[in-house]
Amino acid sequence: MKKVSPRTLSGFMELLPDDQLVMNELLERLQRSYELFGFSPLDTPIIEAAEVLLAKAGGETEKQIYTMQKGESELALRFDLTVPLAKFVAANYGALSFPFRRYQIGKVYRGERAQRGRFREFYQADVDIIGDGELGLIYEAEIAAVIYKTITSLGLDEFKIKLNNRKILNGFFEYIGERENSLFILQTIDKLDKIGLKAVINILSDKGIKRESIDETLKFLGVSGSNSEILEKLEQYKDKTETLSTGIEELKEVIESLKDFLVPEDKVLIDLSIARGLDYYTGTVYETFLDKHPEIGSICSGGRYDNLAEFYSKKSLPGVGVSIGVTRLFYVLDEQGLLNKDCFSSADVLIIPLVEDLKGPIGIASKLRGRGIKTELYTEKRKLKAKLSYADKIRVPFVILLGEDEISSNKLTLKDMKSGEQRGVSLEEATELILKRKAQTADIRLIAEKKEEE
């Protein structure tokens, strides 16, 4: 028979079982964290009618979308989870309770040019709160708390949530009369470290921006210090425009609320340069960076917006939410050796029978499973050494050895694969030891932060 080469498309992540276990743990921790805040799950189709999915798209995104024809229908694969959310809320408005709190974790598709670390199929983990006509500022603080709790649940300690408020940026650029050039100015100033002050000024001047506006912007974006210092320095801008004033008030209130949400003050930084796309966001915006790995970029971003579903509905549906690009996060952490892979196994215990008759071993496996212990029974006819090497390979924390002696004396030999220690115990004792170790897994740091040598 002619064989087809069993290849997987480039740009599509397909993990070996050991890595998939870690990826699953990552996805499950995100889900559990979102659920802690009372968000409901949503699971929209991966395929949508092209006209629905492309209602808003355009430019770069549209070129990347996977489309296909089936019968007479033009179809497309979702490229994010926000457009399907907008469609869902618009279509089911009457059946939903507002504020509508949903999370969705699923694959999205973008036909980007294949390159290392770029994926065409990747998981996004989104969480959003949608209001009906209005949505209180408290939710903008709550979403920062969601970020804090979620990133912490992965075992990360050394990260910062950077906050800004789009009304501050918009208001400031209104004030200097450069509202229309604001994106261009921000993008140019973002290159300051790379190209130097002189080049920045030249580029902006060429665009026709007055020198004093440039200076004013540099001064404004240069406002730094602790959060309270920044808020204090912003006071001087408060009466400049109404938008600016509202933005500063909102930022102050969000920062204040975060204490009640038990978010440590040192985890949140005001950063006036964060914009996240110019038109969509209208209030608080969020980015999240690892202290020691800024090169990874923001691992959790989003913000407040005023119109979720303007392409589908006349209703005003303001919302706030963030998104995590899970596949890329996993890839980068893995590449840098930051994933704690050794702690996760498909089984809590592997039973290795040393007898022909499998009655006893099967019975013990069934009892352990009845106690919620992930139990694998290894019945291949191989030497003990090969069997233990299989146990090593699947990283199982315990092995149960069952020979004639064990079965006749109603005991079993429990081998701790980490310490190598081996002892004769009753089934009940073994169960307790395995359950104890299993309970610890929930607290294992999924991500190992490299501590600097002190």
Next chain:
Amino acid sequence: MKKVSPRTLSGFMELLPDDQLVMNELLERLQRSYELFGFSPLDTPIIEAAEVLLAKAGGETEKQIYTMQKGESELALRFDLTVPLAKFVAANYGALSFPFRRYQIGKVYRGERAQRGRFREFYQADVDIIGDGELGLIYEAEIAAVIYKTITSLGLDEFKIKLNNRKILNGFFEYIGERENSLFILQTIDKLDKIGLKAVINILSDKGIKRESIDETLKFLGVSGSNSEILEKLEQYKDKTETLSTGIEELKEVIESLKDFLVPEDKVLIDLSIARGLDYYTGTVYETFLDKHPEIGSICSGGRYDNLAEFYSKKSLPGVGVSIGVTRLFYVLDEQGLLNKDCFSSADVLIIPLVEDLKGPIGIASKLRGRGIKTELYTEKRKLKAKLSYADKIRVPFVILLGEDEISSNKLTLKDMKSGEQRGVSLEEATELILKRKAQTADIRLIAEKKEEE
């Protein structure tokens, strides 16, 4: 702005939050059950190269496949989880430990004619054990145990796992010299109840099948009784052909092993008419039926096969596995009102502040979340009645009411939404009560079997 109608394609299931919670619970219980047996997760791409995915396909399936062109590549969406598994094992043979035990729960795509209860995007939940060159009979018993444990974990009690062995069927048709017509004969006899004996005999005679072969087949398929009675009656066929003899021995051994796997005898029925496609399966085959709802069809099916990856690899990779069509199962159970929907909520508790200052309520919410309690904070400015009606709508089991009195006395009012009972308790007492109720959810029957009136 011109609005696009926010529609979802027909044949694609998109659930409202309450239903999605139940679907998620269903998917999670399947996953936990598969994991109990030490299976590793696998997550292959939804898009594959068309030539890879279609290596085996043909006929009806091929027509239903979603294909698309992206750049120069011909792509296709997976239509099951078996072909991607075959590709994966063939491609990663050297990196896997055998027997390779994997589960995969994911969406697959078939462009079937849209009709009620038929889905074009649906979840399959597959579990397979793949051997390297050989695979012991014990795994065929273990998969039946996986079915039992999995279906039971959904809360079902009244079901039967029907077993057969393809070697018995193959051996029997060899013996009567009708190996080539075996599928046709089985399909025709399957219509016996519908069209009557005379019509069956006519159809088979027209095909050129001898009357004595027809009688012999009817007698063979009519073998009935308890499992041990059937096995005893099969003894008379044992020396007819070697295949038949092996099949009978295997079936006996699998049935015998199931006792050790703690599968109750009354849950397993030998059914000699089960074939499940003629060529792929080579040993034990499984189907699973609800006692009171046979019209749903088999909810979990599969079998033993000898060549997982013959289109990709020269290696002999025998395996055994089963699949659950989750989306259809959910749909049918829901339609028949058999899903226990009321017991699942996106939150374990809803906090309703009756004060302006949210400091206290936010603090309590954060503490509850710290204890693993799914907590939603309802801060909308509405009347208490409207707030409690929101609580009803999201089916939350507890509400915490926080007024001036509660906050100043360091107590809170906990309302049990089921009983309506309301009492003043400390935060610690409330935590314990909520955690206790939460722990019970794990044991809730997801599926409510309608008991007959006795």
